[in-house]
Amino acid sequence: ELRATQLHHYVEGFLLHGLFPAHVIRLLLKPHIRSQQDLQLILDLLEKMGLCYCINRPKAKPLNGATIWYKFPCYVKNEVPHAEAWINGANLAGQSSLVVEQLQIQYCFPFLFPPGLFARYSVQINSHVVHRSDGKYQIFAYRGKVPVVVSYRPAQTNLQVDTLSIASHASLPNIWTAWQAITPLMEELNVLLQEWPGLYFTVHILCSKCLKRGSCSPHTFPGELLSQQRPEGVTEIVCPKNNERVNVALVYPPTPTVTSPCCK
Numbered sequence: 557e558l559r560a561t562q563l564h565h566y567v568e569g570f571l572l573h574g575l576f577p578a579h580v581i582r583l584l585l586k587p588h589i590r591s592q593q594d595l596q597l598i599l600d601l602l603e604k605m606g607l608c609y610c611i612n613r614p615k616a617k618p619l620n621g622a623t624i625w626y627k628f629p630c631y632v633k634n635e636v637p638h639a640e641a642w643i644n645g646a647n648l649a650g651q652s653s654l655v656v657e658q659l660q661i662q663y664c665f666p667f668l669f670p671p672g673l674f675a676r677y678s679v680q681i682n683s684h685v686v687h688r689s690d691g692k693y694q695i696f697a698y699r700g701k702v703p704v705v706v707s708y709r710p711a712q713t714n715l716q717v718d719t720l721s722i723a724s725h726a727s728l729p730n731i732w733t734a735w736q737a738i739t740p741l742m743e744e745l746n747v748l749l750q751e752w753p754g755l756y757f758t759v760h761i762l763c764s765k766c767l768k769r770g771s772c773s774p775h776t777f778p779g780e781l782l783s784q785q786r787p788e789g790v791t792e793i794v795c796p797k798n799n800e801r802v803n804v805a806l807v808y809p810p811t812p813t814v815t816s817p818c819c820k
Contacts, residue, residue: 574627574633575627577624577625578623578626582595602626603679606672607630657725657728657768658768659725660762661721662720664717664760669718670749674708678690681695684741684744685698699741704722704723707721722745723738724738728806735809739813742782760778761776761778761782762775763775763802764806775797777807784812791803791804
């Protein structure tokens with residue numbers, strides 16, 4: 557049984573960070589749960605509904621005496637994910653001899669951003685990432701050893717649009733690893749967005765040169781390019797904003813996506 561002070565501690569953590577231990581969930585649902593299997597069925601259902609995910613699920617045997625924690629992203633209030641220097645344009649430690657290129661795909665929602673989409677999406681991508689750190693509007697994680705950042709930026713004025721971005725980075729010779737990291741996350745988002753038929757959104761590839769310059773309004777290449785083959789004999793594309801040459805590997809993925817997510 558829980559003492560009142562313990563329950564208050566857990567509820568406070570839930571309301572601030574979205575964290576709740578499985579044994580407390582079981583106690584709160586006690587009238588409806590008769591066995592550990594009942595609890596697991598309910599937790600699995602909550603995960604499939606996109607409401608929460610387990611942050612320390614044991615891969616094989618249950619953790620001996622360890623507390624199993626679940627995270628409910630829609631309740632994350634004041635957490636700021638651990639940011640790396642590259643978000644601000646600096647190079648990665650250990651890669652100082654290589655120029656790091658940023659790869660960022662941006663989804664724009666000019667009319668409606670589906671309520672709860674970011675929280676649902678943060679649950680959906682959990683199986684694809686490791687070492688994640690969640691903030692209210694940002695997720696920092698890794699795909700293998702490759703960093704990824706998922707960011708939601710709500711519109712602040714009527715002249716702005718809601719955006720959801722998926723970003724990674726790597727040196728130009730290894731940029732395929734960045735594409736490999738963000739492609740499954742894009743696919744998860746595209747599948748999730750199908751739950752809102754008729755929703756209008758556009759997809760863009762942000763210019764890496766503009767990002768490197770720190771531009772607050774980088775040039776955007778059309779998302780349709782994500783489903784197209786890289787043009788033969790072409791190695792660079794000109795960014796019309798700064799007349800700089802951008803390597804095609806920073807605009808076209810190594811393998812085209814099956815369908816273009818753009819302009820629904």
